[in-house]
Amino acid sequence: MTPILKQFPIIEKLRINKKFPKTLILGIIERKPIGVYCSSGDTDQPCFLIDNNGIIFEPVAVISEDAIIVRQTMESNQVFTGQEVIARNIISTISLIKQTLKDNFQIDLKEAMVTSPLRLDVKTGENWQIYFNLDPGSDINSQLIKLNLLLAEEILPEARKSLQYIDLRFEDRAYYK
Numbered sequence: 001m002t003p004i005l006k007q008f009p010i011i012e013k014l015r016i017n018k019k020f021p022k023t024l025i026l027g028i029i030e031r032k033p034i035g036v037y038c039s040s041g042d043t044d045q046p047c048f049l050i051d052n053n054g055i056i057f058e059p060v061a062v063i064s065e066d067a068i069i070v071r072q073t074m075e076s077n078q079v080f081t082g083q084e085v086i087a088r089n090i091i092s093t094i095s096l097i098k099q100t101l102k103d104n105f106q107i108d109l110k111e112a113m114v115t116s117p118l119r120l121d122v123k124t125g126e127n128w129q130i131y132f133n134l135d136p137g138s139d140i141n142s143q144l145i146k147l148n149l150l151l152a153e154e155i156l157p158e159a160r161k162s163l164q165y166i167d168l169r170f171e172d173r174a175y176y177k
Contacts, residue, residue, distance in 0.1 A: 009057040009082035031057045034095060035068035037085055040113070048079070052095065054086035068098060072114040090114060093140050097122055097132070100144050105151050119169065126160055133169040143168040150174055 005011055015027035031051040039045035047063060048056035050070055056079060063069065070086060079085050098109040101124065108125030115121055120132040132143055146168055155163060155176060167175040 006082060009055070012051065012053075031055065033058075034091065035070045035112075036060055036063050037070045037072075037079075038063075039079070040071045040073045045078070048081065050086065050091070052088075052091055054084045054088050054091045056083060056085050057081050066108070068094070068109055069111045070094065070114075071111065074114065074116060086114060090120065090134065093120065093132070093134070094122070096140065097130075097144070100148070104148055107151075126163070128160065128163040129165045131165065131167045131169050138169075138171070146174045150176065 004014055010030055011028055012031045013027075013029040017025040017027070019025055031049075031053075033049035034052050035050050036047050037050040037056050038047040046059045046061075047069075049058045049060055050056050058081065070091075072086060094109075094112045097112075101107040101109055109122055110125050111123040113121045113123075114134075116134075118133060118135045120134050122130050122132070124130070130147065132140065134140075147166065150166060151160075155166075164177045
């Protein structure tokens with residue numbers, strides 16, 4: 001990693017070209033935030049913008065209402081800008097869940113909590129939760145298919161008002177309350 005990238009974590013990629021005799025051309029690609037990373041229970045720790053690679057890059061003082069908050073209960077160490085705090089595949093899973101809920105049911109994703117290496121809990125804008133299995137042997141797409149079927153056929157929009165959770169962690173079953 002070049003010193004410039006270490007000093008400016010908002011820069012995702014940097015390309016430097018020399019044009020003789022006296023010109024340097026810098027090509028900079030900035031990180032794009034997909035959410036806000038906050039430490040799980042420590043309110044003294046600042047929150048940071050997080051990109052699609054799971055890297056935090058800029059502290060935030062005020063979290064906008066439409067931002068997805070990403071937390072991780074397993075991590076208790078202090079974090080620093082430029083550091084990967086959530087694995088890229090988990091960030092991709094969160095993005096896929098967000099898109100599926102929004103596209104198919106107009107449900108916003110408010111918070112995603114990685115509670116263990118094998119479990120992801122998400123909180124919807126309707127104040128109910130969904131539990132996903134992150135085990136490498138499990139398929140997130142099949143869990144999303146179960147979710148789509150439940151929300152389309154069994155849990156109608158009126159019933160979602162009293163919904164507490166949907167648990168998709170088990171291979172052949174889905175539970176809800």
